[in-house]
Amino acid sequence: MIISVASGKGGTGKTTIATNLALSLKNCQYVDCDVEEPNGYIFLRPQIQESKTVYLPVPHVHLEKCSFCGKCAEFCQFNALAVAKENILIFPELCHGCGGCMVICPNSAITEENRSIGVVEKGKASHLEFVQGKLNIGEPMATPVVRAVKDEIDEEKIAILDASPGTGCPVIETISGSDYCLLITEPTPFGLYDLQLAVEVMRNLRIPFGIIVNRWGEGDSQLEDYCLKENIPILLKIPFSRDIAMLYSKGIPLVQAHPHWKANFLKLFEGIEERLGEATHHH
């Protein structure tokens, strides 16, 4: 089963929920898909056992075969190639790795070579299996790294996917194929506005979802009114508390400092199973 944890807005507590839920379950895999700013490792302190480089294929032009006809550059939708007098300029950061230039070249002058854009790391955090991806600094395209991270999902386990903030391409890549999505929000005007964007995405993708409210108690009732009106379940509320914020700042998981919270996360998971109509034997 794949449960992804997303939010329209940053800083709402995705990683708090994802790590604590993972720590509360047995036979679980924590998968950090926020490859731009992975944070799960701070709380789970995994031992990394394996590291794989993520490559994207980029064109390599063999100038001795090239007739400088310019068809490759003309074809490329991402402006990753330009033809100069007797040279071809390649802009690797713009290349999406579609392979089109290679296909189109009438002289078979283009092959591909691998360019490293990030890394996938695997390891263990006590009983948990841990996976994270890291986009190289300065690289714009996070999605291929997210894809590589998702290749490590173990279908025999409950995979908890921690997404990046927003509703852009890396988030879509993360949540697509999930059985359920938890949307984390906070009771502020920002939280509500961004939640509405995220809900739109869930509905487009037809992924069943529910809401977790973090920092509960600091705002007004607008959020609850919205959920009621839209018939969206609020599955868990985490109170606004200095103690919880303090634990977060130190990188200490909530369920570690306060084991009674495990029951809440377990209940949350059971609630999801029930909603999916498959009360199975995962724990």
Add this chain to the structure above:
Amino acid sequence: MKQLTIISGKGGTGKTTLAACFAVLAENKIIVDTDVDAPDLHLILHPTILSQEEFSGAKIAVKDKNKCTKCGKCEEICRFNAIRDLKIDYLRCEGCGVCVHICPEEAITLEDKPTGYIYNSETKYGPMIHARLKAGMETSGKLVTEVRNNARKISEGGSYNLIILDGSPGIGCPVIASLAGTDLALVVTEPTLSGLSDLKRIVGVAEHFKIETLVCINKYDINLKNAQEIKEFCEEKGIKLVGMIPFDPEVSRALAQGKVVVEVSNGPAAQAIHELWDVVSRCLFHSDN
């Protein structure tokens, strides 16, 4: 004309709060929300929209069912798994056009895909450009660039001397698009271990693109030990730590009312933001002296 981009790496650290405060405190500026994924600045600056344009930042493959002979070549060649069971998944399609080229029946064409809206607006503090990416759409980087182009166009006719850009979280394409060619990056961080971790990565990005960087710590007093660690990191890197904003409930109170904290409060956070702006504006406008 100077450009200041506010970034954070981590989400929820207070970029938008600060951008709004600077919009109030700065003179002759244009305000730009480059967080096109989750734009929030309009929720506190309450712009009046003057004009709206649709933005087509991407192409998408569209198939003519009548011409398709189900040969499956398109599905085979697509590297993005965007064609499954001969159907094109518009969320996965990157618009590269390889399927268009390979199709023997010319059943596929590339069409413009509307990916978002750009708004040219007016606030009581000056012009504001913002946008909204349609849910689940790609090419946020291109939309950011287009938003910035709109701001530049407005700047040409006026007496503006500053563009304030509210960035998005992360280090990927929208952030890079909001940083490119900017004069100064202000990183807002918070004294948590994840704040520190993300700070290190975003500072790396600014370094990579050779952009002068300043750092300020929001809610610095919620964990003094981590704040100290951020301070040491900045010293090590030779980056100026230009502000320490204390935790102050008046900030979230103002936010909840859709107001800018420096407009409605004279509390400790508001005072620290006034001081921060003094330093940042000096760095922007007098750095050559």
